[in-house]
Amino acid sequence: MIDIILDLFGGDNDPNVLVKSAVRALETFEDITLTFVGDENVINSGLDCCNEHRDRINVVNANAVLTNNDNPVLAATKAKDYSINKAIETLKNSGDKSCMISVGNTGALLMLSMIEIGLLPNSTKPALASIFPCYNGGFVCMLDCGANLEPTDKDLVNFAKLGSDYKKPDAVTVID
16 A cells, blocks of 8 residues: 655645545545645545545644745744644655655755655755656656756756656556
């Protein structure tokens, strides 16, 4: 089973819409579980329609939301009850068959990931990855995506290595 941890708070859209969209994935893929992180009352109201797959859904309560307009440093220095903090903590404490999706503050996500999970050896910066499907049925992994305004030559080599490792068949599970 692959556990997908979802921080659906802090983005521009209603979390209930995102909850319902994520639940549709349970109907398609039998090898996933979902862990929603955020205000459990909001999440549970979005799950009212979904009793069929409830055994594959977990909810982690978080009482605060760091918005995209907030300073990312708040997530590392102030209240630790932000949904993004709890989602990264959940990811850190979960197994190798986990991944995380966040619609929240990208700066906070990168900073907290570095602090809580850490970087790979010899890496100096995190890189955002974007996956694009190709016409031939494969995919392209693009790293950094403009997140680093002044990458060094070492950063670029590290990003290339990360992308290459990501594309290895045994390094990632791609859901077709």
